[in-house]
Amino acid sequence: MKKNNVLILNGSPKINNSSSKSLAEFMENELNKKGVDPKIRRVSTCIASEQGVVELMECIREADLLFLISPLYVDSLPYNVIKMLELIKIYIGPDTGNRSKKFFALSHSGLDVTKNDVSVRIYERFAKELNFNFGGSLALGTSSIINGNSLNFMNRMTKNLRKSLEIISESIFTGNSIPPKVQKLLSKPFLPAPLFLNKILLNATMKSCYREKDFTKGLAKLHSKLKIFLS
Amino acid sequence: MKLLMLDGSEKNDSFSGRVNNAVVEVLRGKKTSVTNIILNEHDIKGCVGCLGCFFKTPGVCRFKDLIQELPRIYVESDIAVLITRVTFGGFSSILAKAYDRLIIQLESHLFEVSSGVMRRQKRYKQSYPSLLAIGLEEEASGENRDIFKALVQKNVFEHLRSHKHKTLFFPKQTPVLEMRQKIDHALIKIKG
Numbered sequence: 001m002k003k004n005n006v007l008i009l010n011g012s013p014k015i016n017n018s019s020s021k022s023l024a025e026f027m028e029n030e031l032n033k034k035g036v037d038p039k040i041r042r043v044s045t046c047i048a049s050e051q052g053v054v055e056l057m058e059c060i061r062e063a064d065l066l067f068l069i070s071p072l073y074v075d076s077l078p079y080n081v082i083k084m085l086e087l088i089k090i091y092i093g094p095d096t097g098n099r100s101k102k103f104f105a106l107s108h109s110g111l112d113v114t115k116n117d118v119s120v121r122i123y124e125r126f127a128k129e130l131n132f133n134f135g136g137s138l139a140l141g142t143s144s145i146i147n148g149n150s151l152n153f154m155n156r157m158t159k160n161l162r163k164s165l166e167i168i169s170e171s172i173f174t175g176n177s178i179p180p181k182v183q184k185l186l187s188k189p190f191l192p193a194p195l196f197l198n199k200i201l202l203n204a205t206m207k208s209c210y211r212e213k214d215f216t217k218g219l220a221k222l223h224s225k226l227k228i229f230l231s
Numbered sequence: 232m233k234l235l236m237l238d239g240s241e242k243n244d245s246f247s248g249r250v251n252n253a254v255v256e257v258l259r260g261k262k263t264s265v266t267n268i269i270l271n272e273h274d275i276k277g278c279v280g281c282l283g284c285f286f287k288t289p290g291v292c293r294f295k296d297l298i299q300e301l302p303r304i305y306v307e308s309d310i311a312v313l314i315t316r317v318t319f320g321g322f323s324s325i326l327a328k329a330y331d332r333l334i335i336q337l338e339s340h341l342f343e344v345s346s347g348v349m350r351r352q353k354r355y356k357q358s359y360p361s362l363l364a365i366g367l368e369e370e371a372s373g374e375n376r377d378i379f380k381a382l383v384q385k386n387v388f389e390h391l392r393s394h395k396h397k398t399l400f401f402p403k404q405t406p407v408l409e410m411r412q413k414i415d416h417a418l419i420k421i422k423g
Binding site: 012015075080085086111112123126128129211 | 277278279280281286318319320321322323324325327328330331334335340341349374375378381382385386389390
């Protein structure tokens with residue numbers, strides 16, 4: 001793999017606490033270890049100006065491998081990623097040169113991994129329509145737990161995720177396709193379901209108490225809501 | 232009857248203009264008040280995932296534009312119509328920009344489990360409108376249609392909670408008369 005011809009696209013519209021950014025940075029580090037120096041571009045920033053769009057399209061033309069990391073918005077892609085795909089269709093189109101470019105996509109959802117069912121199909125369709133060499137769409141669940149933190153910092157919790165990204169970077173380096181076991185690893189939740197629900201419950205308690213400006217009132221309000229939820 | 236139409240087409244797109252007109256023509260003289268929002272005519276910001284509409288100002292987006300008002304219009308409507316180019320099987324970026332922000336304002340931060348699926352609870356008690364999603368295509372594509380239908384179905388179950396929904400596809404060469412007939416038929420079906 002030649003240096004500098006890997007382009008990692010961060011599709012998150014979020015600036016702070018972005019899980020896509022954490023994933024992109026981890027991938028960059030992994031590729032750096034292998035002597036590959038990828039470029040990272042934030043889609044929202046690039047499509048905000050005409051010059052940014054031209055530069056982004058130039059980066060895509062030059063790249064041999066595109067790796068798009070994007071969150072899930074209402075079962076689909078966020079608007080900025082759709083906009084980028086539309087722009088690629090206009091500026092580059094189904095160019096025969098696209099066949100030599102590998103395209104991978106990683107869609108991550110804050111809830112369970114199955115929420116990504118439609119978005120992975122959209123990425124596949126995009127690659128097919130524009131003649132990209134499709135390397136695969138991967139789906140990740142419960143990514144809200146990453147919340148912009150470094151994956152290395154969340155040591156135990158992100159063990160499977162880090163292992164998957166290591167295998168992906170190895171596949172990118174060797175030019176092979178991503179082995180099916182990666183999706184199996186990515187489908188494993190960061191936390192066992194009861195702990196994940198506990199975290200959600202704890203967050204909801206904190207927010208409720210904060211809104212009510214009173215711990216007891218906040219707790220009572222949450223309790224009444226939970227009673228409706230459980231009944 | 233109240234109908235909300237969200238047209239997610241590009242500027243000067245004559246094809247979607249024809250479809251938009253066809254919906255308006257079908258409803259003429261049917262005692263229906265139509266709120267026809269052509270999204271490209273408005274300056275709309277995209278969702279930045281701040282979750283402020285869940286926790287800081289529940290149900291209200293922090294960006295003060297048309298979309299802040301849209302949940303009220305949506306909840307009061309009997310039918311919602313989406314018009315969009317089928318973009319790799321999904322919605323167009325113009326529709327997605329408004330749609331993402333609308334949906335998240337209609338949902339609570341709390342979860343519920345329905346048919347074994349975890350989803351967010353509805354924010355408002357009123358029943359949400361039935362949905363007619365119209366996908367516009369340069370040429371008919373079975374694969375795109377399958378993805379589009381799956382997306383609409385998933386949206387309806389997990390977010391929109393429409394009692395009835397229908398998806399229509401119009402390839403570019405569809406005659407206006409055929410469009411009107413199909414739209415009329417679909418509206419009767421989801422209204423009843």
